[in-house]
């Protein structure tokens with residue numbers, strides 16, 4: 236029954252996204268309040284890209300962005316970074332303003348700056364969902380995230396969050412775990428650890444790692460992509476072929492086991508061996524470039540988080556109607572849809588915003604067959 240209800244709601248949302256995709260209309264957004272970060276993760280290079288922050292919009296600039304998004308019909312905002320809690324001067328008012336404009340807000344955090352007062356303010360601002368990024372337990376987590384003491388901050392944030400939320404159902408809290416060869420063996424332990432908290436969901440999400448070759452071959456109008464999922468310690472973190480069987484057995488065992496927390500394996504069903512070994516995400520179609528508005532720290536809008544220099548306009552300063560769907564945007568969409576951007580092969584973000592109806596029906600078909608015990612996806 237839960238599967239059927241989930242399918243109904245997802246298909247309804249997907250239909251709306253498909254219509255926006257065809258018309259090149261924005262439905263959701265990802266707002267980089269800053270590229271500055273308090274972690275130095277091995278799997279992500281955003282922390283190496285941040286400037287001193289002097290070009291970032293101030294609070295009022297971000298409130299204009301929210302108002303303009305609402306005029307365009309944007310329904311959700313993912314507050315993103317870097318560490319967006321470096322912008323405590325703006326983040327709470329941005330979330331509140333989204334609520335006032337009827338937009339849902341999601342906020343992934345590394346928890347470094349998520350102390351008790353911050354959690355209280357996030358709740359008072361009516362945040363809809365907090366995602367806490369956790370890659371392992373204790374010191375092993377700190378190793379992946381490049382900063383000692385980060386795991387202790389995660390624990391503090393979780394304790395504060397659930398104590399302060401009490402019996403209320405919102406905000407919801409999800410755990411995001413980026414699986415790679417650095418941590419996949421620890422994932423069962425991590426889920427066990429999370430069972431002590433009433434977390435809404437744990438998302439295991441496989442690593443993205445962009446290939447330099449794909450980047451170099453993907454210029455659009457002379458601009459190269461600048462993806463942020465690159466290794467920062469010189470080595471690849473994709474699992475190796477001699478580890479693949481062990482990885483798959485871990486996933487199969489976790490899917491068989493009953494947990495006190497819900498583990499969402501959705502992205503697993505759109506992954507192949509090439510995903511695990513080469514970082515290739517096979518789905519060709521991208522709904523991000525057509526329906527997800529990327530806003531940079533200075534208010535510039537781009538059609539893709541990986542092409543922050545392909546600027547369509549500025550949402551804090553310009554007429555919003557002249558930005559999304561303009562000629563420059565349509566040229567980008569045309570390049571993406573005609574397969575001219577090899578960089579897209581390594582992009583995991585497109586899979587989170589996949590609204591292809593046949594793809595979803597296939598996913599629910601597989602899940603139903605698995606539940607009946609007649610079929611096993613591997």
Ligand SMILES: C[S@@+](CC[C@H](N)C(=O)[O-])C[C@H]1O[C@@H](n2cnc3c(N)ncnc32)[C@H](O)[C@@H]1O
Pocket residue numbers: 272276278279281315316317318319343344345367368369411412413440441442443444464465583
């Ligand atoms: C880029 S961070 C931004 C928000 C915040 N700094 C955080 O870490 O939660 C968003 C998510 O990307 C995840 N991530 C980091 N490296 C990744 C990679 N190479 N592939 C996929 N996801 C990755 C992080 O663990 C986090 O959950």
Ligand code: SF4
Pocket residue numbers: 272273274275276279280281282316317318345380
């Ligand atoms: S994953 Fe998040 S915390 Fe880590 S470097 Fe990237 S932006 Fe910072």
Ligand code: SF4
Pocket residue numbers: 520521522523524538539540541571576578579582583584585
């Ligand atoms: S598939 Fe390509 S255009 Fe779409 S979000 Fe990913 S990198 Fe950007």
